[in-house]
Amino acid sequence: xxxxxxxxxxxxxxxxxxxxxxxxxxxxxxxxxxxxxxxxxxxxxxxxxxxxxxxxxxxxxxxxxxxxxxxxxxxxxxxxxxxxxxxxxxxxxxxxxxxxxxxxxxxxxxxxxxxxxxxxxxxxx
Amino acid sequence: xxxxxxxxxxxxxxxxxxxxxxxxxxxxxxxxxxxxxxxxxxxxxxxxxxxxxxxxxxxxxxxxxxxxxxxxxxxxxxxxxxxxxxxxxxxxxxxxxxxxxxxxxxxxxxxxxxxxxxxxxxxxxxxxxxxxxxxxxxxxxxxxxxxxxxxxxxxxxxxxxxxxxxxxxxxxxxxxxxxxxxxxxxxxxxxxxxxxxxxxxxxxxxxxxxxxxxxxxxxxxxxxxxxxxxxxxxxxxxxxxxxxxxxxxxxxxxxxxxxxxx
Numbered sequence: 030x031x032x033x034x035x036x037x038x039x040x041x042x043x044x045x046x047x048x049x050x051x052x053x054x055x056x057x058x059x060x061x062x063x064x065x066x067x068x069x070x071x072x073x074x075x076x077x078x079x080x081x082x083x084x085x086x087x088x089x090x091x092x093x094x095x096x097x098x099x100x101x102x103x104x105x106x107x108x109x110x111x112x113x114x115x116x117x118x119x120x121x122x123x124x125x126x127x128x129x130x131x132x133x134x135x136x137x138x139x140x141x142x143x144x145x146x147x148x149x150x151x152x153x154x
Numbered sequence: 155x156x157x158x159x160x161x162x163x164x165x166x167x168x169x170x171x172x173x174x175x176x177x178x179x180x181x182x183x184x185x186x187x188x189x190x191x192x193x194x195x196x197x198x199x200x201x202x203x204x205x206x207x208x209x210x211x212x213x214x215x216x217x218x219x220x221x222x223x224x225x226x227x228x229x230x231x232x233x234x235x236x237x238x239x240x241x242x243x244x245x246x247x248x249x250x251x252x253x254x255x256x257x258x259x260x261x262x263x264x265x266x267x268x269x270x271x272x273x274x275x276x277x278x279x280x281x282x283x284x285x286x287x288x289x290x291x292x293x294x295x296x297x298x299x300x301x302x303x304x305x306x307x308x309x310x311x312x313x314x315x316x317x318x319x320x321x322x323x324x325x326x327x328x329x330x331x332x333x334x335x336x337x338x339x340x341x342x343x344x345x346x347x348x349x350x351x352x353x354x355x356x357x358x359x360x361x362x363x364x365x366x367x368x369x370x371x372x373x374x375x376x377x378x379x380x381x382x383x384x385x386x387x388x389x390x391x392x393x394x395x396x397x398x399x400x401x402x403x404x405x406x407x408x409x410x411x412x413x414x415x416x
Contacts, residue, residue: 079362082358083362087355088355088374091351092351092384095382095383095384096400104372106370106371108365108370109369132411133180133268135408137404137405140404
């Protein structure tokens with residue numbers, strides 16, 4: 030199964046999940062995407078930037094002293110209308126999974142599914 | 155006009171829009187009374203004849219509603235509804251089964267935190283003068299009329315629900331910490347880190363949150379569950395920062411999510 034198929038499977042498996050993408054945090058580029066509808070490039074750029082800020086940039090740098098400075102693994106940015114989740118790959122810390130979720134999505138289930146998806150992606154090498 | 159006033163104006167216009175048949179949404183609230191008050195609001199906002207369906211863990215209740223009146227309980231009714239009531243018109247508030255229906259609904263809503271709502275066209279409409287006006291239901295069902303929580307109430311509800319045995323929090327208004335919770339050591343550690351976080355947060359806020367929102371929150375967590383994770387919420391002009399073990403931080407986010415998700 031290729032990365033896009035893994036992302037498709039995750040999107041189908043999480044109720045309220047509108048988009049799943051795999052991003053390179055350093056270059057802030059989306060490497061692969063699965064979405065309900067074709068996202069516009071500006072939205073994807075904004076998501077990639079938000080992922081970078083949350084896991085490697087300003088938010089991460091200012092939050093990580095709370096636990097000793099290790100780069101964060103997980104970030105969630107939530108408003109009343111959506112939740113965006115970013116989960117760092119354990120296999121390649123410069124890459125992360127990005128999910129756009131409905132505001133009432135089960136976050137615990139989404140994170141569990143995202144971890145499993147990252148393991149699948151890592152396993153395929 | 156402030157962003158909040160603009161939002162209120164927009165919401166007022168949206169309330170006037172007729173909902174599309176079948177459009178789904180959720181009522182959220184803590185406890186049966188709050189959810190039942192939400193159901194009363196749904197009745198109060200329904201003018202054209204509609205079959206309103208309220209999905210709970212214990213079953214789905216279908217109500218005939220028109221002209222802001224509750225007209226009847228419709229079949230199929232879940233267990234616990236008054237016998238022989240489904241399909242029978244509720245002529246007015248004096249009908250004893252109206253109060254019975256309220257009690258049955260309260261029982262059904264106990265231990266529920268969200269009710270799915272959908273509306274479809276009512277095929278067998280009752281007379282337009284039949285039914286209990288929504289404004290009379292809070293009295294006979296003994297629930298307070300629904301009132302949207304203010305940002306301060308929402309934040310208070312959220313913070314009061316945190317387990318301060320594990321978590322520490324600071325409530326911030328402007329540049330002042332106006333309240334705190336948690337052990338002295340944990341609050342001290344959080345106070346030390348809060349300024350560092352807020353500095354980074356506000357310098358990159360526009361990158362993380364491009365669209366204005368009344369409420370937003372940020373969760374940042376380390377790998378593993380034993381270390382401290384950070385949770386920051388803003389609602390209107392109020393904010394709060396929370397330290398809690400990473401293993402429980404998603405539960406805290408979920409508690410916030412339930413209060414503000416649209």
